[in-house]
Each structure stands twice: as structure tokens, then as C-alpha cells.
Amino acid sequence: MSELISHSQEELAALFRAELLTGVGRSVRHESAAKHASGEALYIDDRLEFPNQLHVYARLSERAHARIVRIDSAPCYAVPGVAIVITSADVPGKLDIGPVFPGDPLLADGNVQYLGQPVLAVAADSLDNARRAALAAIVEYEDLEPVLTVDEALRRRQFVLDSHSQRRGDAAAALAEAPHRLAGNLRIGGQEHFYLETQIASVLPTEDGGMLVHSSTQHPSEVQKLVAAVLGVPLNKVEVDMRRMGGGFGGKETQAAAPACLCAVIARLTGRPTKMRLPRNEDMRITGKRHPFQVEYEVGFDDDGRLHGVHIQLAANCGYSPDLSGAIVDRAMFHADNAYYLGDALVEGHRCKTNLASNTAFRGFGGPQGMLAIEEIMDAIARHLGKDPLAVRKLNYYGKTERNLTHYHQTVEHNLLEEMTAELEASCEYAARREEIRTFNARSPVLKKGLALTPVKFGISFTSSFLNQAGALVHVYTDGSIHLNHGGTEMGQGLNTKVAQVVAEVFQVDVSRIQISPANTGKVPNTSPTAASSGADLNGKAAKEAAQTIRQRLVEFAARHWQVSAEDVQFKNGQVRIRDRYLSFEELVRAAYVGQVSLSSTGFYRTPKIYYDRTQARGRPFYYYAFGMACAQVLVDTLTGEYRLLRADILHDVGASLNPAIDIGQVEGGFVQGMGWLTCEELVWDDKGRLLTAGPASYKIPTVADVPADLRVKLLENRRNPEDTVFHSKAVGEPPFMLGISVWCAIKDAVASLADYRLQPAIDAPATPERVLWGVEQMKRLQQPQGAVHEYAGEST
Amino acid sequence: MIQFLLNRELRSESALDPNLTVLRYLREHLRRTGTKEGCNSGDCGACTVVVGELVAEDGRERLRYRSLNACLTFVAALHGKQLLVVEDLEQRGRLHAVQQAVVDRHASQCGFCTPGVVMSLFALQKNADGPNRERACEALAGNLCRCTGYRPILAAAEQACGAPEPDQFDAAEAETVAALKAIVRGGTELAGNDRRCLLPASVDELATLYTAYPEARLLAGGTDLALEVTQQHRALPLTIHLGGIEELKRLTPGSEAIEIGAATPLADCQAALAAEYPDFGALLKRFASLQIRNQGTLGGNIGNASPIGDTPPLLIALGARLLLRKGETSRTLALEDFFLDYKVTALESGEFIEKILVPRARLGQAFRAYKLSKRLDDDISAVCAAFNLLIEDGRVREARIAFGGMAAIPRRATACERALLGQPFEAAVIERACTALAGDFDPLGDFRASREYRLLAAQNLLRKAFLELHAPALPTRVTDHV
Incomplete structure (x- = not known):
């Protein structure tokens, strides 16, 4: 690329006629794939350390709720290599690093609010020394009464933020008049992110009182803001740089900030480069997780199973502070309809305050919990009426022209539910397998099969509308190579690859010409977090704008220079045709440079059409919806509660895919992560508020054998996003997570077979083998009130 | 002083802290940061490395490659071996075939688990004869990936194991063998x-x-x-x-018992025990990850005396004995007499386990073993059960039943056994034995399972064993579906 190879006009014309192979819609490999595989990809902990490097370790609270009576850090200094010990009093600027609402002191201030809260931090020449010193500090507490459960918080009406409701029509009247009425409840467990790279930041003090911050964060601008705040300096003194994360999943949206802020404070006080990497168990104790929810519902419906009205109460266990719980519970409420027209609906959301780590964003952002509630209701209706759950689901789908208004008064447009269900139902042979399963179950006393097909309708946009904006920066250098920067962060989802494809498409050059650079607050300022599945939608559009600006300048230059009209200048596959003359892209760039044309541009994008009035709980919070379907078949052991997922069929809607390979990776990864949330991943705390499952020895995320041998994943074809998104693609980060609900419903289906599908087993999430076995016992009890529970063991012989 | 090959470079280390793990040695001493720390507890596989060691095969010495968790391996364990890490695979700017397969199949997303995945795939490729989903799952069970959902990683395994071309390690094998042989063992x-x-x-x-x-x-x-x-x-x-003690790693199938050296890695016990007792083999496949089984030993699992170690209940049910050694003297002890209390054993000061003697299977003997955990692979048992029954003429002649996870030590269910002995092998007797079993144990509830679940599941496992022996055609195990 550096040297200009001269080609004949014929050769250039032939290249011009060929297709660009790395533009949008192509399965271009992840930009870092080879580096991942070779071990060359650098994560923050892999960066070369400075000779005077400091390592930070935080001493964590041993109490869930207590007043700090005394902190004596003198013993820490007896450990060799200790540079400094800090408590809340040592923070030079603002102590509170709450991202939206206050409530998150960087270090405990006067009292501790959860077991695992950082109380003091030690910086030493090694992590070992910092740890030894931190554990040597004397911290005395006076216990206060902790609140550890949603039940208790609800009883005390102890909330981190006010409760909120969304309504359409008169739910109470609809419930009173409905032919059938059911009430129930459901407990939904939380989920540890288990990003493979734990939280980490590395901070270097610079001149003018500034800081260069390397942070594994989904939100560099917020880290910049909070580092500036704890130091008491303006934002322009802080530069945050983020090349890649070893996974994020929402866990590094707000909660990456604390390590960066601690490092910055220590770097300021010592003048030394400072790094903080959380050991796995500390990471799991300190940071928040997916919110556990408690659901209470009442539902009214007719003989067919059609909803007349619902009243759904969603109560989230937020932990000790608001963090993002306001928006997370809102999103749970927005998705309490999933794919269904609820009839007259009242959806209430409570944000319960407990003495646990502050729960935070996690892929789906409350949506999964809201959707699980309504899917439970669909199953309960089906069992009550003796119908196939899929029939009840389809009956309640949003219509295309009527029954298409959500309970927050957004019209569901471009609804793909019916056609996608029809396609998947046919391709996965739902009806035939339903029959096959009935036959199998009738003959199999111990093992029972279950089947479920569940839909996903997920709203795309940040529900805080102002966050739907992004910036990008593109430079074209004189050799035709391109430097690309955008406000999004790469956490594995392939965002950099997709945005590079967008720029490649605009310039019609191969992606290998495009160098992606780390997200950096000095290049693109005031960015939104890479969250809400919005990364490619927002940053892709912004980068497209930037690239188009430069391309337009090139076109105008060429038209001027070669005396042609703008329409005569066309870019294709690395070449440019100027009426009947062919140039390589770099030749045009070189000519434009000599012609004194600016080859650098920013780009900016904001999502159109969206608005939301929270006081009225009405509006259009979502630009569009993404749809998906999954059908899961499981096998359950009624003696032990163990189960296996035997087969999964998935059809998912990504509009016109920017990169099918990457999108399928998101669909499969999301599905398995969602399945993990609802099956093997269980968080357990003791009655003192201590997390007992604080490491991978006790907290089990899915492994390779949990993925079914028969996994059939397909992207919906020929369905461009009707909205004007980047090349008419759709967001794909979060929606597939909720495909995992099919597995949970299939397990319950297998258990329900024990009572001829007439009873809905009370199996909370996650459906661990133990919970499944209790569901089995419940079915047997209800089915045979006085018979021996284990009779069949003898009968089968 | 220890000596080992770092790929092809001979390293002699005499002043390292023996508490240093290979992971820290790589990352902090050698500044080789390709190998990642994900958990530092052997549960995630991000730090997977491969160790090559000499094995005698058909009269000649060759290299055998195995995956290990670098975070659980102390540097001394490298003595006399070859250490291969992710940076060693690329050659002259070209990715190794397993790395290329990962790239081709879109098998990395965030990339943090990828070096470990690559090393597990490398060991798989070196040991596999062709693509095989079951073996790939076994090789990867200890590599957590939070991004991909594993399907593309399995596709990469299939590609990498399809028709592997000889690589630089094959080309250098003779040289490597010679270099390792030159390292002096012992003393x-x-x-x-x-x-x-x-x-x-x-x-x-x-x-x-x-x-x-x-x-x-x-x-x-x-x-x-x-x-x-x-x-x-x-x-x-x-x-x-x-x-370094070869005698402790020997497995000898005697006429009465299989004699297993106490330091034999669990991976090396698998085939012999599976041939004798298929359920033992099936359980060992779920005994932690392959990285752990490559390193962890049968004697270690016993000597560790954990109430939730998975081999002791099986070995107790089988009537295994231990050969113990202290100084010049040896004694044998029934395994069931070895465990005295929580983490307390019958070992005297200075005494160690030399061998485990596992009786050979007898005609008419039925052995069934089960492991219950939240996750199929690499999880700790909530309940582990083993039933060793001899049934003649429809009656239970012998019964040895042992459980893990039900008490402070792995031990027999003696009341349950008594309820079965001499009785007809039928449902009503099984129900009585289940009632007796409830008196045998008073388990704890913890984050793995409640007390009630452990009790009911233990009883149900007896029912399951009965069903399997009584109606062998009946499908009873979801664990067969992987």
C-alpha cells in the first residue's frame, strides 16, 4: 500500500468491476482474531510495567451493614513495599462516583453498606504486598441491621429510587370481568457477568496534573468524568484509552470506574503509575450483577387463552445504591409484554434497596427479567386451559394493524412475530416433535422430554433518549491508508470490525486499509456507553457520516480537477472511475492532498424519531424492535432433577446483517449465556450477606458440553430494517440473550408432563437440578394426593 | 536446581520460589503475557499451557503433550519436561494450524480465553486421531468462554483435528526427546x-x-x-x-486387583478403570476438567480427604485398599478405614499412600456410580453415590454402598446395605432400603444443594440403580446425552 503500483487502465477497470469482498454484509473476521489466537492481543494487564509501578489492593468490608468505628492503617506500613494507604478522607475531589444518581462512595464513608465494599486501599510495589498490607489494617465496626432480601425491602418500603408504573386501560376492571383469572409469583435469580478479564485499570500521571487512564471499560467518557471528579480537575486533564476488553456484558458499563478512580487518586498522591486488577473472587464480591427480581402477577383471559388484562409487579433487588437501576427496572417494565398484546395492563416496577453489592447493567438490562415474567404467564395460561403453550403465545402476539399498541403507548411496527414463528415452527417440526415427545414420555418413567418455542421482541435504543448519539473520527493518509476512531468500545462483540466494514463500504476499499484505534476520549469526546446493543447502530452511522464527508470532498475535488460532473466519480473495490478514466483509491487521495483537500473528518449521529415522557409513561422509547425465536428440546431426569438441552433451533432477525459470522456469534453466545442464567448459574448469599458463590469453583457458567450437539441457528433472510439504520441492519448484542428463555420453558414443559400438562410447575429461575426435582415432587403430589410419590419406580418393572 | 525446556530453550532455575506458579513465572518473570489469568483457581482454563513429557511406547521414547492449568502448577513440576505456551505456536509469522482454525471459524470474540482454548486444542490435535465431538468436548470442558457459546470453538477443533500436517514440534521431536533425556532426575x-x-x-x-x-x-x-x-x-x-517418581505413576492390572501408583494422574487411571467398571470411567470423565485430570492424581484425591472428592465413594464401594508406606515399613488398609473425620485420615506422621489396590470386577457384580452437580462438567458433586451389588438368584448377596457429599467424610451407607442384604431384589425392598438410607446420613445444606435435596436425591439414586439393573433397556441417564 505504501508504494504506488501502476496498473494499466484495463487492469484498473477489471478491479473496478469486481466486488469488494470486505464491505458490509460480508463475514469478515474479527479484526483481532489472529492476535487473539497468537497471544499477541494486549489487554491492560499485559502492558509493560513501569519500574516504579504501584499495585492496588482494596480491603473489603466484612459486614453487610455497619458503622465504621475505627480504621487503623498504621500496621499496613509495616509490610515492605507499601507506598500509601488511603481511605475516603484521602480522596482529593468528589468521593461519590455514582454514575447517574449519587450513592456510590469510592471508599466507604462512615459506614459500610454491603459485605465486599472497599473500605481502604493500599498501593505497594507488588499485588502480594498490597494485599498483605491491606489485610493488616484494623477496621472496627458497629453492626447495623442489614436488609438482604427483596421481601424485607418491600416490607420496609426501602427503595433506591421511587416506584414507577406504566398502564393502558383499566387493568383492575379487565381482571374482574375476565372469564378466567390466575395469580402467581416467580423469583428470578441474578447473574454474575463472569467476563474472563476481571476489572482492571492502569493509570499514568502526566504533566499539568493530568492522568492517562487505561481502563477496561464500556464507558470511557464516564471513567474520564469520574476520574476528573475524584481528582477535582477539569475533564480535559484526563485522557481515557481503551483498546479492548476481555468481555464486558454490561459489567464494565459503570463498575469499571472504581478501579480507575482508585488508581487515579493514588497516582495523584504518589506521583507513580498505578494499576489495579481485581482478583476473581474480589471482583465477584465487589461488583454488582444482574438484578434478581421478584414477580407477582394477576392475569385475566378468555377460554381461548387471549389476555384481557394483566397486573404485573416487578421488584428488583438493586443492592445498596441506584447505579443504573432506574433504567434497568424501566426496561424490565417495557419488556413485560415481550411479544404480546397485554389487554388492559398495569405494570409496576419497584427498586428495592438491600445491603448487597449494587446490581448493574447486564446484557438485556432488565429486559430478560420482564420477559421471563410474561413467558411464565403464557405457560400458566396454557396449563390452565390444557392448550399447547405455543398456541397461547401465537394467539396473544401483537397484531400488525390492530392490537399493536404497547402498554407504554408505542405502536409496534414492522412486526415479524407471526412470519418468523411460522418459519421456525415449520423448520423445527414443532408439531411432529410435540407428538413424538408425548409418545416418548408415556413410555419413559424416569426421563421426560420437554419442548418450548418462545419469541423475543426487544426494543432498540437507550431509553434515556439523549444517550442515543455517537461520534467518529476518520483520517485518510496520503498513501490511502485510513485511521478510524469511534466512540464505541470493543469487548469482543466485533464492533470495530463492523464499523471498519462500514467505512470500507463507503470508500469501497478493503478493510485491511483501515486501522482501528483504541477508543480514546481525546479523539472522540462525550461518548455514550457501548451498551443497549447500540454500538454498531450509533457508531457505525457516525463513522459512515465521517467517511461520507471525506468521500464527498474527494468527489468534489475530482470533479473539479478532471472537469467532470460529480455523478461521473464512482468508487468501487479500491478503484475510482472518473468518467472513463480509472484511478486507484490512493492515487486519487494523493492528488487530493496535493490539491489541498482536507482528508480528515468527524462524524456525528443521533437516533431520530424517539422520545419518551416518563411522567406520563408514554412515548416511543425505541427506534425499532429486533425479533428472535428459539425452540428448545430438553431431557429431564425426574429422579435427580438433572437435565440436558438436546436440541435448539433459532431464527433471529438482524435486518440486513453487517457481518453474518459476527452476528451468528452474538446469537449463539447470547443464547448460551441466557440459558446459563436460567439453568446452572446460581448466586447464593448467606444470612450475613456474604456471597457464597464468589468464584468459578462454586458459580458455574455453561461449558462446552452444555451446548447441544444439535444447534441450528439461522439469521432471518431478506428482511432489511425498514428504519434508516446503518445499511438497514439491526442491533444484535442483547436480543439473542432472551432466546435462552426457551430452555427454561422446555424444562418446565418436561416437568409438566408428569401432570399431563395441566399444572404449571413452580420452578423459579435458575432451574437448578434441585429446583427441578422439587417441581417434579410438586407435580406428583398434586397429581396423586394420597399415592406414594415413588410408586412408579416399582411399576415400571 | 530444576531444568526444563521452554519450547526448545533449556532453562535451568535454581533460585525460584517453589511456591511460584507457572502462570506467574510466565507473566511476571519472563514477561510472556499471552497466557492469561482468568481465575487463578484452575476453573476457567484461560491459563492453559501444554507440557510435553517423555513416555515409553513400543520400546522407544516419545513425547506426550498434555494440557495443564498454569495457575495450579508450581514451577518444580516442570522439571524434566517441555513447556509450550501460546506464543510458541506461531512460526515465522505463520499461525499454527490450531490457531488458524480458531481464526477461520470465528472462534474468538473478546479473545481473553482464546490462548487457553488454543493450547487445549493443540493438545487435542496432538492426541486425537481425527475429529470427534466427544473428545473435543472433553478437551475443552475446562476452558470457559463467556462470549461464543462454544459452537465455533468446536468447529475449530474439528478443522484442527481433521488432517493435521506435521508441525515444527513433530519435526523437532527427536531433538526434544534427546534434550529431555539429558536432564538428570532425582536427588x-x-x-x-x-x-x-x-x-x-x-x-x-x-x-x-x-x-x-x-x-x-x-x-x-x-x-x-x-x-x-x-x-x-x-x-x-x-x-x-x-x-519425578516413576514407580508412583505405574498402573499394573494384577489378577486380583488393579494396582495404581498413588501419583498416577487421573487421566491415566481412566482407561483401566473404565474397562473394569464402565461407570467409574464415566464418572472420571466428569471428574473436573481434562487439565485437572492430567495433573491431579488418584492418590491425591484420596489423601486430600475431602468429603466431596469423587473417587473415594466409588473406591470404598469397590472395597479398594491402600498400600501405605512409612520409612522401611508398609501396611495395607481398607480405604473405608482411611477417613476418620473431616479432613482427618489414618495416615501417621511421615506415612504416605504408595498404591491404591482396586479389586477386579467379578461375574455377577453390578456397579453403578452417579454424580449430581449443577453443571455437567467440571463441577463439585452435591451428591456422589456408588452401588456395588452382587445379586444371585434374585437376591442381594453382597452390598457395598458409599456416598460422597452426605457427611464429613465419604463413607458407606451401612443401614441401607443391611436393608438389602439377603433380600429379594425388588421394589418394596428398595423402598425399605431408601428409608434406612435416610438414617445413614444427616447431610448439610450449602450453596450446592439443600439437606433435603441431598437426602431425596441419594434415595432416588438407589431407585435409579435398581431400575437400571432391573430394566436395563429403560433410559435413565440424561448424562448419556452430551
């Missing part, structure tokens, strides 16, 4: 930071050392011992490393 030690690790080369040498230093900790696979250092941050001032 050596590693000392640094006021800590010592002794590396005897024979059982006699071990017996002498352990008599002289009964306070030393025996380091076999170290997969549990290492956690004291990496998780509890305790020092191990004196360890005796057993990995």
Missing part, C-alpha cells in the same frame, strides 16, 4: 525465598525424605494444594514433589 531440589521443594526420584528416596521431614507437604498433582497459595495466600515452606 535435586528447588529453593528460593526461604522455601524448599524436594524432588526425589524413587519411592525409597521419598520414604527417607518424608521420615526426615514429616512436616513437609506432599505435592502430587497439586491441583488442590496450589489453591492454598493462590487463593488462601498461605506459604508452603517445604514440599516434596512426587512427579
Whole structure:
């Protein structure tokens, strides 16, 4: 690329006629794939350390709720290599690093609010020394009464933020008049992110009182803001740089900030480069997780199973502070309809305050919990009426022209539910397998099969509308190579690859010409977090704008220079045709440079059409919806509660895919992560508020054998996003997570077979083998009130 | 001094802290940061490396490659071996075939688990004869990936194991074998930071050392011992490393019993035990990850005396015996008499397990074993059960039933056994035995399972064993569906 190879006009014309192979819609490999595989990809902990490097370790609270009576850090200094010990009093600027609402002191201030809260931090020449010193500090507490459960918080009406409701029509009247009425409840467990790279930041003090911050964060601008705040300096003194994360999943949206802020404070006080990497168990104790929810519902419906009205109460266990719980519970409420027209609906959301780590964003952002509630209701209706759950689901789908208004008064447009269900139902042979399963179950006393097909309708946009904006920066250098920067962060989802494809498409050059650079607050300022599945939608559009600006300048230059009209200048596959003359892209760039044309541009994008009035709980919070379907078949052991997922069929809607390979990776990864949330991943705390499952020895995320041998994943074809998104693609980060609900419903289906599908087993999430076995016992009890529970063991012989 | 090959470079280390793990050695001492720390407890596989060691096969010595968790491996365990890490695979700017397969199949997303995945795939490729989903799942069970959902990683395994071309390691095998043979075993030690690790080369040498230093900790696979250092941050001032003692790694199928050297890795026990007792083999496949089984030993699983160790209930049910050695003297002890109380064993000071004697299967003997956990692979049992029954003429002639996870030690269910002995093998008797079983144990409830679940599941496992023996055609195990 550096040297200009001269080609004949014929050769250039032939290249011009060929297709660009790395533009949008192509399965271009992840930009870092080879580096991942070779071990060359650098994560923050892999960066070369400075000779005077400091390592930070935080001493964590041993109490869930207590007043700090005394902190004596003198013993820490007896450990060799200790540079400094800090408590809340040592923070030079603002102590509170709450991202939206206050409530998150960087270090405990006067009292501790959860077991695992950082109380003091030690910086030493090694992590070992910092740890030894931190554990040597004397911290005395006076216990206060902790609140550890949603039940208790609800009883005390102890909330981190006010409760909120969304309504359409008169739910109470609809419930009173409905032919059938059911009430129930459901407990939904939380989920540890288990990003493979734990939280980490590395901070270097610079001149003018500034800081260069390397942070594994989904939100560099917020880290910049909070580092500036704890130091008491303006934002322009802080530069945050983020090349890649070893996974994020929402866990590094707000909660990456604390390590960066601690490092910055220590770097300021010592003048030394400072790094903080959380050991796995500390990471799991300190940071928040997916919110556990408690659901209470009442539902009214007719003989067919059609909803007349619902009243759904969603109560989230937020932990000790608001963090993002306001928006997370809102999103749970927005998705309490999933794919269904609820009839007259009242959806209430409570944000319960407990003495646990502050729960935070996690892929789906409350949506999964809201959707699980309504899917439970669909199953309960089906069992009550003796119908196939899929029939009840389809009956309640949003219509295309009527029954298409959500309970927050957004019209569901471009609804793909019916056609996608029809396609998947046919391709996965739902009806035939339903029959096959009935036959199998009738003959199999111990093992029972279950089947479920569940839909996903997920709203795309940040529900805080102002966050739907992004910036990008593109430079074209004189050799035709391109430097690309955008406000999004790469956490594995392939965002950099997709945005590079967008720029490649605009310039019609191969992606290998495009160098992606780390997200950096000095290049693109005031960015939104890479969250809400919005990364490619927002940053892709912004980068497209930037690239188009430069391309337009090139076109105008060429038209001027070669005396042609703008329409005569066309870019294709690395070449440019100027009426009947062919140039390589770099030749045009070189000519434009000599012609004194600016080859650098920013780009900016904001999502159109969206608005939301929270006081009225009405509006259009979502630009569009993404749809998906999954059908899961499981096998359950009624003696032990163990189960296996035997087969999964998935059809998912990504509009016109920017990169099918990457999108399928998101669909499969999301599905398995969602399945993990609802099956093997269980968080357990003791009655003192201590997390007992604080490491991978006790907290089990899915492994390779949990993925079914028969996994059939397909992207919906020929369905461009009707909205004007980047090349008419759709967001794909979060929606597939909720495909995992099919597995949970299939397990319950297998258990329900024990009572001829007439009873809905009370199996909370996650459906661990133990919970499944209790569901089995419940079915047997209800089915045979006085018979021996284990009779069949003898009968089968 | 320890000596090992770092790929092809001979490293001699005499002043390393023996409590140093290979992971920290790589990342902090050598600044080779391709190998990642994901958990530092052997549960995620991000730090997977491959170790090549000499094995005798058909009269000649060749290299065998195995995956290990670098975070659980102390540097002394490298003595006499070849260490391969992710940076070693690329050659002259070209990715190795397993790396290329990962790239081609879109098998990395965030990339943090990828170096470990690559090394597990490398070991799989070296040991597999063609693509095989079951073996790929086994090789990857200890590699957590939070992004991909694993399907593309399995596709990469299939590509990499399809028709592997000889690579630079094959080309250098003779040279590597020669270099490893030149390293002197035995009689050596590693000392640094006021800590010592002794590396005897024979059982006699071990017996002498352990008599002289009964306070030393025996380091076999170290997969549990290492956690004291990496998780509890305790020092191990004196360890005796057993990995260099070939006699302790021998497996001899005798006419009465299979004799297994105490330091035989679990991976090496699998085939022999599976041939004798298929359920033992099936359980070993779920015994932690392959990385752990490559390193962890049968003697270690017993000597560790955990109430939730998975082999002791099976071995107790089978009537296994231990050959114990102290100084010059030896004795044998039934395994069921070995466990005295929580983490307390019958071992005397300076005494160690030399061999495990597992009786051969007899005609008419029925052996069934089950492991219950939240996750299929690499999880700790909530309940582990083993039923060893001899049924003749429809009656239970012998019954040895043992459980793990039900008490402070793995032990027999004696009341349950009594309820079965001499009785007809039928449902009503099984129900009575279930009632008796409830009196045998008073389990704890914890985050793995409640007390009630453990009791009911234990009873149901007896019912399941009965069903399987009574109606063998009946499908009873979801674990068959992987």
C-alpha cells in the first residue's frame, strides 16, 4: 500500500468491476482474531510495567451493614513495599462516583453498606504486598441491621429510587370481568457477568496534573468524568484509552470506574503509575450483577387463552445504591409484554434497596427479567386451559394493524412475530416433535422430554433518549491508508470490525486499509456507553457520516480537477472511475492532498424519531424492535432433577446483517449465556450477606458440553430494517440473550408432563437440578394426593 | 536446581520460589503475557499451557503433550519436561494450524480465553486421531468462554483435528526427546525465598525424605494444594514433589486387583478403570476438567480427604485398599478405614499412600456410580453415590454402598446395605432400603444443594440403580446425552 503500483487502465477497470469482498454484509473476521489466537492481543494487564509501578489492593468490608468505628492503617506500613494507604478522607475531589444518581462512595464513608465494599486501599510495589498490607489494617465496626432480601425491602418500603408504573386501560376492571383469572409469583435469580478479564485499570500521571487512564471499560467518557471528579480537575486533564476488553456484558458499563478512580487518586498522591486488577473472587464480591427480581402477577383471559388484562409487579433487588437501576427496572417494565398484546395492563416496577453489592447493567438490562415474567404467564395460561403453550403465545402476539399498541403507548411496527414463528415452527417440526415427545414420555418413567418455542421482541435504543448519539473520527493518509476512531468500545462483540466494514463500504476499499484505534476520549469526546446493543447502530452511522464527508470532498475535488460532473466519480473495490478514466483509491487521495483537500473528518449521529415522557409513561422509547425465536428440546431426569438441552433451533432477525459470522456469534453466545442464567448459574448469599458463590469453583457458567450437539441457528433472510439504520441492519448484542428463555420453558414443559400438562410447575429461575426435582415432587403430589410419590419406580418393572 | 525446556530453550532455575506458579513465572518473570489469568483457581482454563513429557511406547521414547492449568502448577513440576505456551505456536509469522482454525471459524470474540482454548486444542490435535465431538468436548470442558457459546470453538477443533500436517514440534521431536533425556532426575531440589521443594526420584528416596521431614507437604498433582497459595495466600515452606517418581505413576492390572501408583494422574487411571467398571470411567470423565485430570492424581484425591472428592465413594464401594508406606515399613488398609473425620485420615506422621489396590470386577457384580452437580462438567458433586451389588438368584448377596457429599467424610451407607442384604431384589425392598438410607446420613445444606435435596436425591439414586439393573433397556441417564 505504501508504494504506488501502476496498473494499466484495463487492469484498473477489471478491479473496478469486481466486488469488494470486505464491505458490509460480508463475514469478515474479527479484526483481532489472529492476535487473539497468537497471544499477541494486549489487554491492560499485559502492558509493560513501569519500574516504579504501584499495585492496588482494596480491603473489603466484612459486614453487610455497619458503622465504621475505627480504621487503623498504621500496621499496613509495616509490610515492605507499601507506598500509601488511603481511605475516603484521602480522596482529593468528589468521593461519590455514582454514575447517574449519587450513592456510590469510592471508599466507604462512615459506614459500610454491603459485605465486599472497599473500605481502604493500599498501593505497594507488588499485588502480594498490597494485599498483605491491606489485610493488616484494623477496621472496627458497629453492626447495623442489614436488609438482604427483596421481601424485607418491600416490607420496609426501602427503595433506591421511587416506584414507577406504566398502564393502558383499566387493568383492575379487565381482571374482574375476565372469564378466567390466575395469580402467581416467580423469583428470578441474578447473574454474575463472569467476563474472563476481571476489572482492571492502569493509570499514568502526566504533566499539568493530568492522568492517562487505561481502563477496561464500556464507558470511557464516564471513567474520564469520574476520574476528573475524584481528582477535582477539569475533564480535559484526563485522557481515557481503551483498546479492548476481555468481555464486558454490561459489567464494565459503570463498575469499571472504581478501579480507575482508585488508581487515579493514588497516582495523584504518589506521583507513580498505578494499576489495579481485581482478583476473581474480589471482583465477584465487589461488583454488582444482574438484578434478581421478584414477580407477582394477576392475569385475566378468555377460554381461548387471549389476555384481557394483566397486573404485573416487578421488584428488583438493586443492592445498596441506584447505579443504573432506574433504567434497568424501566426496561424490565417495557419488556413485560415481550411479544404480546397485554389487554388492559398495569405494570409496576419497584427498586428495592438491600445491603448487597449494587446490581448493574447486564446484557438485556432488565429486559430478560420482564420477559421471563410474561413467558411464565403464557405457560400458566396454557396449563390452565390444557392448550399447547405455543398456541397461547401465537394467539396473544401483537397484531400488525390492530392490537399493536404497547402498554407504554408505542405502536409496534414492522412486526415479524407471526412470519418468523411460522418459519421456525415449520423448520423445527414443532408439531411432529410435540407428538413424538408425548409418545416418548408415556413410555419413559424416569426421563421426560420437554419442548418450548418462545419469541423475543426487544426494543432498540437507550431509553434515556439523549444517550442515543455517537461520534467518529476518520483520517485518510496520503498513501490511502485510513485511521478510524469511534466512540464505541470493543469487548469482543466485533464492533470495530463492523464499523471498519462500514467505512470500507463507503470508500469501497478493503478493510485491511483501515486501522482501528483504541477508543480514546481525546479523539472522540462525550461518548455514550457501548451498551443497549447500540454500538454498531450509533457508531457505525457516525463513522459512515465521517467517511461520507471525506468521500464527498474527494468527489468534489475530482470533479473539479478532471472537469467532470460529480455523478461521473464512482468508487468501487479500491478503484475510482472518473468518467472513463480509472484511478486507484490512493492515487486519487494523493492528488487530493496535493490539491489541498482536507482528508480528515468527524462524524456525528443521533437516533431520530424517539422520545419518551416518563411522567406520563408514554412515548416511543425505541427506534425499532429486533425479533428472535428459539425452540428448545430438553431431557429431564425426574429422579435427580438433572437435565440436558438436546436440541435448539433459532431464527433471529438482524435486518440486513453487517457481518453474518459476527452476528451468528452474538446469537449463539447470547443464547448460551441466557440459558446459563436460567439453568446452572446460581448466586447464593448467606444470612450475613456474604456471597457464597464468589468464584468459578462454586458459580458455574455453561461449558462446552452444555451446548447441544444439535444447534441450528439461522439469521432471518431478506428482511432489511425498514428504519434508516446503518445499511438497514439491526442491533444484535442483547436480543439473542432472551432466546435462552426457551430452555427454561422446555424444562418446565418436561416437568409438566408428569401432570399431563395441566399444572404449571413452580420452578423459579435458575432451574437448578434441585429446583427441578422439587417441581417434579410438586407435580406428583398434586397429581396423586394420597399415592406414594415413588410408586412408579416399582411399576415400571 | 530444576531444568526444563521452554519450547526448545533449556532453562535451568535454581533460585525460584517453589511456591511460584507457572502462570506467574510466565507473566511476571519472563514477561510472556499471552497466557492469561482468568481465575487463578484452575476453573476457567484461560491459563492453559501444554507440557510435553517423555513416555515409553513400543520400546522407544516419545513425547506426550498434555494440557495443564498454569495457575495450579508450581514451577518444580516442570522439571524434566517441555513447556509450550501460546506464543510458541506461531512460526515465522505463520499461525499454527490450531490457531488458524480458531481464526477461520470465528472462534474468538473478546479473545481473553482464546490462548487457553488454543493450547487445549493443540493438545487435542496432538492426541486425537481425527475429529470427534466427544473428545473435543472433553478437551475443552475446562476452558470457559463467556462470549461464543462454544459452537465455533468446536468447529475449530474439528478443522484442527481433521488432517493435521506435521508441525515444527513433530519435526523437532527427536531433538526434544534427546534434550529431555539429558536432564538428570532425582536427588535435586528447588529453593528460593526461604522455601524448599524436594524432588526425589524413587519411592525409597521419598520414604527417607518424608521420615526426615514429616512436616513437609506432599505435592502430587497439586491441583488442590496450589489453591492454598493462590487463593488462601498461605506459604508452603517445604514440599516434596512426587512427579519425578516413576514407580508412583505405574498402573499394573494384577489378577486380583488393579494396582495404581498413588501419583498416577487421573487421566491415566481412566482407561483401566473404565474397562473394569464402565461407570467409574464415566464418572472420571466428569471428574473436573481434562487439565485437572492430567495433573491431579488418584492418590491425591484420596489423601486430600475431602468429603466431596469423587473417587473415594466409588473406591470404598469397590472395597479398594491402600498400600501405605512409612520409612522401611508398609501396611495395607481398607480405604473405608482411611477417613476418620473431616479432613482427618489414618495416615501417621511421615506415612504416605504408595498404591491404591482396586479389586477386579467379578461375574455377577453390578456397579453403578452417579454424580449430581449443577453443571455437567467440571463441577463439585452435591451428591456422589456408588452401588456395588452382587445379586444371585434374585437376591442381594453382597452390598457395598458409599456416598460422597452426605457427611464429613465419604463413607458407606451401612443401614441401607443391611436393608438389602439377603433380600429379594425388588421394589418394596428398595423402598425399605431408601428409608434406612435416610438414617445413614444427616447431610448439610450449602450453596450446592439443600439437606433435603441431598437426602431425596441419594434415595432416588438407589431407585435409579435398581431400575437400571432391573430394566436395563429403560433410559435413565440424561448424562448419556452430551
